[in-house]
Amino acid sequence: MSGVTIVSSNPSLEARLSPAIGRGLTHRRVWSDRWRSPVAAAEEICAADPDVVVIGSDVLETDVRELLPEIDRRYPNTGVLVLAATETREQIVEYLRLGARDVLAESTDVPALRTSIERVIDVVNQRRQSAVGGGGLRRRVIVVLSPKGGSGKTTMAVNLAVGLARRAPQQVLLLDLDSQFGDCAAALGLPDAEHDLSHATAAVASDRNALKVFLSTHESGLAVLTPPDDLAAAEDIDPDALKRTVGALTEEFPLTVVDTAAGIDEPALIAAEFASDLLFVSTTDVPSIRAVTRQLDALDRIGLTAPRRHFLLNRANAKVGLTASDVENTVGMEATFQIPSSRAFPISTNEGIPLVEKASGGPSRQLAEVIEAFAPPDESGRAGWRRRRK
Template identity: 30%
Template sequence: LEPSIETVGGARTGGEGVSMALQLDPHVVLMDINMPDMDGLEATRLVRAKIPYVQVIILTVQDDPSYMREAIVAGARDFLIKPPMVEELLSAVKRAYIIAREEKARMPPPPPVGFSTPTASDLNGTAKRIISVFSPKGGVGCTTVASNLAVALQSDTSPVLILDARLHFGGIGISFNERAKHSLGDLTPRVEHLDPEVVNGVLITHAGSNVRLLPAPEKIADAESIDPNQIGPLLTYLATLYTYVIVDTSSELTEHTLAVLDTSDLILLATTQDIPSLDRLRRFLDLAPAIGLNKERFRLILSRFNDKINITPDRISQNFKQEIACIIPNDPAVVSPATNQGAPFMMDKKLKGRPIHKAMTDLAKMIEKEAEVVKV
């Protein structure tokens, strides 16, 4: 561009761009909106979630105010129509650099080399206690899996908390037919001063299952006020009080969702057999290393399985080079009434003979086995 501006790298895809940004730590990223693996808005969200002071300038052929708003919401600093005038581009880069330098100076000092956000495994030996249920595509049954897994794991000796991290439109309260006075947003601001009494004052104890619930905020404005940097410490603290913390997540890779995934000991990756779900899963697995997610924490869940569909579990496992940890059969005759009644189907003892009940029981047993602390 000019001598005062150093170009430190270039990328051909969104995933490559995110990975390079994490490695090279630039002040400014020029982001094309159209890329082979993901659009520039998704890549912008990921870069800004991992490096908050980096300023992103979106380049696009679309001169659309609604699209511009979407880019700003994603975290972009500027929005230029292609091809931009040289003077316009230089001016935007220089403005963005000044802002990046100021924001970086305000950032707290980096943690010591080798430090990472502690997970429940760090605090409890090898126990895998924070379990998130995630899918890169909505509508695959994550909330159903999370709520029924919580019920399956709950016991007097192993208390379970389920946290709703679908901040804007959470569904855990509906799944358990509970309407909360308090929410996640009541604990995050006090994360550095929590104690069991404060936590218990916010949680709901579901009468039918004894599972503790921490719902998402009712109001979108309250959800927007939650600091993603407080999510990880909150989950880590909750894992010291409960044997299992189950987290239902949004399908969008927001800063909040990334904070959950970063802190989770196990990530149950849910997909169905349809092509859009499998395509989103492939793209997420390709992206995972670039955003610092270790695939060893992934457990693939095949949800709403239909044996009449010719995309078999074996084909999915082979294509993704990922063993399927649990196959949950499609059973709308069980799931739909349970959802509408606000009573997870794992509470109904009459359903023990159903394959869907057995699948959830087996999933809970797998998690219990992985959560065993190895004593030396």
């Protein structure tokens, strides 16, 4: 048991809640007038790994709306109880949908508060016990980024997603957020989709739980959401609706891989907010490496520091490029993965059959290492579904 964290500017709330929390649990209060982002706020709030977070009624409604999904997604062993100043039915439903476990009026008396806190702890404990493999199937959202076009984002996103789906069918989603020129469907050899991202974003406001109908399925068991064919429809996608869609879908699937357009456009930033992992892809030429460094700096500046960062050096053996250690020194990050240049990649892209689906050819060992790094633990709790090759 690690206790209760209260989010409020008001010290007297902690004193008021103390008898409701009971003796067996510790409590602390956190507050800041200027958290850099919801991610940073959630990190600080959940730093002590609380069983329950109580959000006080002085926290702005807009902040509560951003915090709830963040805590729900990143800290599955924490339950949130919201104390609301105005407690309309609509607001209660919204907060519950966003991930709160309970919503109470700020004036609620101690016995009712105690009952609610106990109920939230019960839910959290049930979640812990039903988590796969004891350690829990950690929800992962892997966003593939690169400042430059043509570096291999789509190739890596597609191979990673199919590789994961072969190990965990029906549990993996590939979200193609290159909304203008996304080509994941072609790389997977999928027929034209009946529905696309524009349909999902249009529907999310009325029913965020029914988005699965807009997904296509690859024979590996991978679910795919493709961008619209029509450039105008892509332009019309409302960022707020996109955010809700990404939030709802990443809750639905234990593993999501997101392909993005070159650079950091709005869809990529939205996806990055939900990310557990950012996978930077770069080739070994100087402009690309410089651009990755700038991209990392930009993400630091906007406070997107919570997701784990990985660096995939593509065409790592290119004779004209920098060496892997030159690159690592420039970027200040270890090249987590190195994929050599291989003709097998463009051939597979053109055929619409991801390289991981082929029995032989190309750098399959290196691709398997990427997949294993993100695969859920097997029943023994061991990371990866197969042992990493030495």
